[in-house]
Amino acid sequence: MSAGPLAIPSVAARRGAARMSAVSLALWTVRFLVVALVVAGTIGTILKDRYTTAQWFEFVLFGLTIGSLYAQVALGYTMVYGVLRLINFAHGDIMMCGAFAGYFVATPLENSGFLEVHPVLGMAAILAAGMVVSGVIAVLTERIAYRPFRRVQGFAPLICAFGVSFFLEQTFRGLFGSSVKSYPAPKWEGVEFHWAGLSVPGVDLLVIVLAVAFMAVLYLIVQKTRMGMAMRAVSEDGEAAALMGVDVGKVIVFTFALGGAMAGIAGVFYAFLFKQVYFYMGFTPGIKAFGGAVLGGIGSVPGAMLGGFFLGLVESVGPSLFLDGIGIKAPYELRDVIAYTLMILVLVFRPQGILGEHMAKKRA
Amino acid sequence: MKTKLLVACFGLALLAGAWWPGPARAATSGPVTDPLGVIRIPKGAPIVIGGYWVLSGPDTALGLDEKRAVEVAIHDIGGNLLGHPIEFQAEDDQCDAEGGQTAATKLASIPNMVIVLGPACSSAATPAAPILWQAGIVDIGTACTAPSLTAPDRKATYDGFVRTVFSDNDQGAFDAHYIYDVLKLKTAVAVHDGSPYAEQLAHVFAGAFTQLGGKVLSIEAVSPTEVDMHPVLTRIASEKPDVIYMPIFVAASAQILRQAKEIPGLQHALIYGGASLMAPDMIEAAGPAVVGFHIGYPDVSPTSMGKTYPKLVSEYTKMFGEAPISGFHANAYDGATLAFKAIAAVAKTDSAGSLYIGRKALRDAVFATTFDGTSGPIACDQYGECAKFKGAVFEYTNADPKTFKIGVNPKKIWP
Structure with a gap:
């Protein structure tokens, strides 16, 4: 029975x-x-x-500054994931390539005095070098390493991405040595703005404003141009987009170039803020930016921006705000723990990320 | 039933494995019998000596300086010991626990490895020394100064570890004395990076500073790879310390030095670093912020070192085309000399010209050997501490890395 x-x-x-x-x-x-x-x-x-208003303001400002960099790098992760469903773990190292390119332009410009006299032109040249080198290297990684895996399912593309990451790190180590290189510090970047008892370092303001401006341009490219529309189409359904006449290969190359250029800008800003360039510098911000992209909803461009800023703010403000009050002795030792715990918490509440639902609904 | 019996046997075997102290390695080879085994080196074959230091990354100068000093020591004895050429194999431990573990495992796997020199970093020595001693190999530390490595309560797995460098118990007390009694600064914040060296030194300093009457406002921690120090520095600024004591490594120290200048309330706080920051890379990484930076360091001025120190510097400069690039070369040279003397004391040669070295005998000889080294007198206590500390304070005076020269930039300012 x-x-x-x-x-x-x-x-x-x-x-x-x-x-x-x-x-x-x-x-x-x-x-x-x-x-x-x-x-x-x-x-x-x-x-x-314990903290004055000015000190809380500084925590927030520092969080926004580092968050703007995470957001820029997170955009590369999220765009590549959108069109290829690939987590490009080498993206942090693409950022490192841009920082090195900027360093090799910034140092002679600073030594010759050009960067002091013509800050706008000098910065434009440094940023251009970072963007071009990172963009070209990103496109080359796609062409040489990722394209053969385009139709491969499983973990092979991800493992390839790890390989690309190690390759870039060790290549730069071999070419330029393993020591820390000091980025130039032009005098004008020491300018501070004072308002209502609060001081704002000029370089932080510059980085936040320019990062937001570049992200706005990228957003407009994705939303308002034909190529951006093609990117979104490939992201929604690559095969259907191909049947509609979209050149998927071209879209993927463009996505890598755009993400790479954005990482190059982030690399230059990162080096300008923290003044150190070395072959391994892309690893940690790369991981953090990936966290930001997941937090914001991987595949979502505004989500990556939001996730990056959120992570930066939590890292900066979180230890003082949440841990000081419960008597933790050295709260900044737990900086990453608190950032990732809050990230997990957000994902427990919203597994699709902060802005992930919007995408899912659209797809449905 | 049969399966149950097999499972029971397997369980018993596991239990026995957990209890069993390891296979007896006592051996007799040629004229030597030793409870830990005997190394036999055939006539003409090399005596293999290992080494592991940080040889890449921002702290390269620290390790490379010591590796070079060992090469000078080998050169000084003509590259031969007891009629056998010396083969020196050095590994990069990257100044961290994983690197130390990998380097030690690799060195321990080399057949006939006689003795190992290094490392520079306590983070690497902590997991590495037990791995080497498990293989019966003595490890002579050359710049790893964490107190726990030669503490009276250290575990038996460290029985094969000695060091020709001082303990940070002395460095921390010296720094506290200088800051409190000489500079008359009364409040401090200590910063470490979680490494055994930095964490133990920060706590030793805090204890000594408090004992003198100073107040330690807090002990903070940063990650060695952290770049954004603004938040933690803002937190430190809220405590208004007279001094920030940060015995950490180059990359993170340089960030703190640079960023402290931008934090309101910290512009005038003294920042005081540790011995790992005596390197041209520190100037390169910190840029102009390095000027005025104080570090506590062993007194390496020729008058404070052993009589043979000037000869070492001259030989080093001749061999590598530059003056010593960090401060522990004399300790490494003494470590190599200690190894050579101990090997010479216990090795026996048979009629065929083969050399035999008992591992336990070599360990005992290392502990028993005494001599006047280039860094000062070398004589190990029962816990493996073989050097005495004589401290000094140095101050960086120039932001050009090319001007780095110990005693000039940074210059000795006290005593």
Whole structure:
């Protein structure tokens, strides 16, 4: 005698429901605990009143500055993922290539005094070098390393991306040595703006404003140009786009070039802010930017921007705001922990990322 | 039943494996019997000596300087010991635990590895020394100064580790004395990067500074690869310290130096670093912010070193075309000399010309050997501490990396 056809699914469903409720309970407990920790820490910090308004402002400003760089790099991840469904782990190293290119232009310009006298022209030349070199290297990685994997399913393309990352790092190490190179510091970048008792370093302001401007241009390219429309079409459904006459190969190359150029700009800004250039410098910001892209909703251009800024802000403000109040001794040791914990928390609430739902609805 | 029996046997085997102290390696070879085994080097074959230091990345100068000093030591004895050529194999440990583990595993796997020199970093020495000693290989540390490596309560797995460099117990107390008693600065924030060297030194300093009457406002931590120090510096600024004590490595230190100038409230705080920052790379990485930067360091002025130190510097300069690039070359040279003397003391040659070295005997000889080294007197205590500390304070005076010369830039300012 066998059970009726409906009996088996109903038992499975009951068991599934029981399992789901246990998982849900655990997830809700985690959510509750993290939110409780955040709230308790924030209240504790406010009661302690350790930081002045100017210092909170600085935390936010530093967060926005580093966040703008993460956002720029995250755009490359998200665009490539959109058109190829590939996580290009070498993208942080593409940023490093741009930083090196900028360094080799900035140093002679600074030594000759040109960068001091003509800051706009000098910066334009440095940024152009970063954009071109990163863009070209990104296109070359696509042509040489990723194209053979375009129709390959599974982990092979991802492993190839790791290979490209190591290749770029070790090539630059071999070519330019493993020591840290110091980026020039023109005098004009030390300018500070003062307003209502708050001071804003000129270089931070410059980086945030230019990063936002470049991201706005990229957004307009994606939204308003024919190539941008083709990118979005390929992102929605590559095969259907090809049937409609879109040259998918060209779109992919353009996407790599655009993402690479944006990474080049981020590399130049990163080096200008932190003054150090070395072969391994792209790894950490690359991972953080990838986190930002996932947080914002991988595949979503505005999501990548938002995710990058969010991660930068949490990294900068989070340890002081959430951990000081609960008596953690060295909160900035946990800077990455808190950033990624909050990222996971957001993803637990919204697995598709902050702006991921919009894309999913559109696709549906 | 049969399966159960097999499982039971397997379980017993696992338990026995966990309890068993390892295969007895006692061996007799030629004229030597040794409880840890005997190295046999046939006539004409090389005596293999290993080394591991940081040889890439921002702290390269620290390790390369020591590797070069060992090469000078080998050159000084004519490249031969007891009629056998010396084969020197150096590995890059990248100044971290993973690198140390990899380097030690690789060196331990080389047949007939007699003894190992290095490393420069305590992060690398901490996992590496037990791996080497497990293979019966003595490790002579040349710049790794974390107190735990030669502490009285160190584990038996470190029995094969000695060092020809001082302990940071002395460095931390010296720094606290200079800052509190000489500079009359009363409040400090210590910053470490989680490495055994930095964390232990930061805590030793904090203890000594507090004992003198100073106040340690907090002990902060940063990641060695962190670049954005603004938030942590803003936090430090809220405590208004007189001094930031940061015994960390080049990349992170340079970021702190540069960015502290931009943080309101920290422009006038003294920033004081540790021995890992005596390198031209520090000037390159920190740029103009390096000027005025103080570091606590062993006193390497010729008057404070051993009598043979000027000869080492002259030989080093002749061999590599530049003066020593960091500050622990004398310690590394002494480490190599200690190894040669200990090998010479225990090695025995048979009638066929083969050389035999007992591993336990070599370890005991290393601990028993005493001599006047280039860095000062060398005599190991029972926990492997073979050097004495004599400190100095140095200050960087020029932002051009080409001007780096120990004693000139940075120049010795105290005592």
